[in-house]
Each structure stands twice: as structure tokens, then as C-alpha cells.
Amino acid sequence: MSSPAVPKAHGTAARQGEGTPASLLEIRSRENPQFKELRRLAQENGAYRRQGRIWIEGEHLCRAALARGWQPAQLVMSEQGAAMAAALGLDASVPRLLLADALWSQLSALGSPAGFACVLALPATPALDPLAATVVLDRLQDAGNVGSILRSAGAFGFRQVLALAGTAALWSPKVLRAGMGAHFGLRLIEAAGEDAVATLQVPLVATSSHQGEWLHAAAPPYPCAWLMGHEGQGVSPALQARAGLHIRIAQPGGEESLNVAAAAAICLHASAPRP
Structure with missing residues (x-):
């Protein structure tokens, strides 16, 4: 421009x-x-x-x-x-x-x-790769959380991020600062509809605070698409219904739930390919 x-x-x-x-x-x-x-x-x-x-x-x-x-x-x-x-x-x-x-x-x-x-x-929005290891952001509001998840995605081999409508703007200054440079190595697709998730051909894994298998006892696949939900509401019921695997993280310290960025880092590391 x-x-x-x-x-x-x-x-x-x-x-x-x-x-x-x-x-x-x-x-x-x-x-x-x-x-x-x-x-x-x-x-x-x-x-x-x-x-x-x-x-x-x-x-x-x-x-x-x-x-x-x-x-x-x-x-x-x-x-x-x-x-x-x-x-x-x-x-x-x-x-x-x-x-x-x-x-x-x-x-x-x-x-x-x-x-x-x-x-x-501003780069053109890339085409969605249906076979790529992906992180799906479902209406995450906090720019710091979004940027932190992008850093974890890049670190653990998830090169595609699909941000659904309602998620904080991926290229905004606050998200860019929180991402610490991760943006430049990722395939970023923002403001997508839920129908875009249906085009993914990798297993869909939904995070939850109250249902599903314990992460430490499960064997999450790679590549897969992790569904990370809204800070207060979690993954939407419609996306939960699409997932083939539901995962929760054990919290022996007794806290009710984890910050979504912290949960994402734990989950992505658990399913990342090992060197």
C-alpha cells in the first residue's frame, strides 16, 4: 500500500x-x-x-x-x-x-x-493445508494468550494456525509482540468460519477442563489439530462434537483450570514429534 x-x-x-x-x-x-x-x-x-x-x-x-x-x-x-x-x-x-x-x-x-x-x-492469506499439524483458536480474546500460543506452535512443530472468527487479530501489534517472532515461520489463517475445521484431514483433539482422557495417560497423535477454546467458555459445543479425542490436564495442586496459553504449551509439547 x-x-x-x-x-x-x-x-x-x-x-x-x-x-x-x-x-x-x-x-x-x-x-x-x-x-x-x-x-x-x-x-x-x-x-x-x-x-x-x-x-x-x-x-x-x-x-x-x-x-x-x-x-x-x-x-x-x-x-x-x-x-x-x-x-x-x-x-x-x-x-x-x-x-x-x-x-x-x-x-x-x-x-x-x-x-x-x-x-x-501484510501477506495474503494462505490456503489451508488439510494435512498440516494445526492449532485451531476458537474465539480466544486475549492478545497475550494468542501470541504465546503462536510461540508454542512454532516451537513444537505445529506450523499452521487456524484462527476462527472472534479470535484476537493475529497481526495486531499486541499479538505480534507476544508472539516474539513466531509469526514469520507460521501459516496463519484468520477470521475463518467453523466450516474450515471440517476440511482438516488430521485428527481433531479438543481440550477440556472436565471431560476426556488424561493427557499424561493418553498418546495424542501427530500430526493432529488441537482445538483451543475461549478463555471463559472453552471450545464450543459444535467443535467439541467434531473432535475424535478429548483431553484434559491433571492438576494435582487443585486449581480449577489452567490459562489457555499454558494449557496449549503442555498439550502441544505432549504430541510434538521427538528429535
Whole structure:
């Protein structure tokens, strides 16, 4: 998606010359239209869908994307963060946007702003692989839980995540931060209907807090599709009815239930292929 033109009246000047990147813009006014769009992208959960691009802030996420072959559409940096951003070693053809430090503090949603971010093109939704080891997210609301589950999925060999409608936006800034770079190695399908689950040809395994086999005594298959449900309501009855195996986790300490992200990590590890 192309960025809007930026008139000098809004405090932007282009700087270009020998040894400088092909495109370098400087913004010092919060009224600048590009700045306003970036602030929405960095702070609003659904802005990536409207703008067709993704905001990833800080060295860890940027390097995780680069390591997986993702190429930034733009590098955005504060004055203080410019030197650290240069250490990424991006090609000079990547457009740069330099923000005054005072603007960066209004843009960043981090408690300790990193000073630079990469803007990536939002990838097209991939086709569902019916035979892939999959994690199905059924209306999970909390961005931290969703991002944590994506990390576990990547760690334990579940390369496809099917997020049903009502689940927290997968490419939102909060989910991206919680995912810690896992996004860039996963096949992510979001806002899907329950009918998409029916196309999976691997065994469906539903988590439950009150029914099914004990995980420590079961032998969950791999590949399979783990169904992880809403934080309060669990997996929907309709999806429970589709599952061929129901699993619960023993809790000898006596707690009523586990956080869904913790339960997902335990379940995915239990069925992951062994080295």
C-alpha cells in the first residue's frame, strides 16, 4: 500500500544525496498524515487490515522477520534510534522515515521504546493445508494468550494456525509482540468460519477442563489439530462434537483450570514429534 504524499507544510523534508538511502524522509510534526497513519498502525488492533501492512517494533522482531526472508517495505526510526536501526543492515533501497524523538514517544506502544521499527506488507492469506499439524483458536480474546500460543506452535512443530472468527487479530501489534517472532515461520489463517475445521484431514483433539482422557495417560497423535477454546467458555459445543479425542490436564495442586496459553504449551509439547 502506498504512503500518502507529505507536503512540506506538515514539517517533512526529503534528504537525498551521495551515500544516503534511495528514499529518506524526515517528519517533525504530529499533524503529518504519514505520522498519523503510522500511529494507528502501531496502536490499533485492526489498522493492519485497513492499511494492508504490519508494524513490528524493535530489534528482536525485525531480525526475526529478516531471518525468515521477510523484506521490509519501510524502516521507521527515531533520531536516537537511527544508529541501532542502521545495524540491521537493510538494503539502501528500503525507504527510511526519520521521526523526531518527541514524535516517537507518541507513536510507540512499548514501555521502553526501541527507537526503530519495520513496516511489512501484510501477506495474503494462505490456503489451508488439510494435512498440516494445526492449532485451531476458537474465539480466544486475549492478545497475550494468542501470541504465546503462536510461540508454542512454532516451537513444537505445529506450523499452521487456524484462527476462527472472534479470535484476537493475529497481526495486531499486541499479538505480534507476544508472539516474539513466531509469526514469520507460521501459516496463519484468520477470521475463518467453523466450516474450515471440517476440511482438516488430521485428527481433531479438543481440550477440556472436565471431560476426556488424561493427557499424561493418553498418546495424542501427530500430526493432529488441537482445538483451543475461549478463555471463559472453552471450545464450543459444535467443535467439541467434531473432535475424535478429548483431553484434559491433571492438576494435582487443585486449581480449577489452567490459562489457555499454558494449557496449549503442555498439550502441544505432549504430541510434538521427538528429535
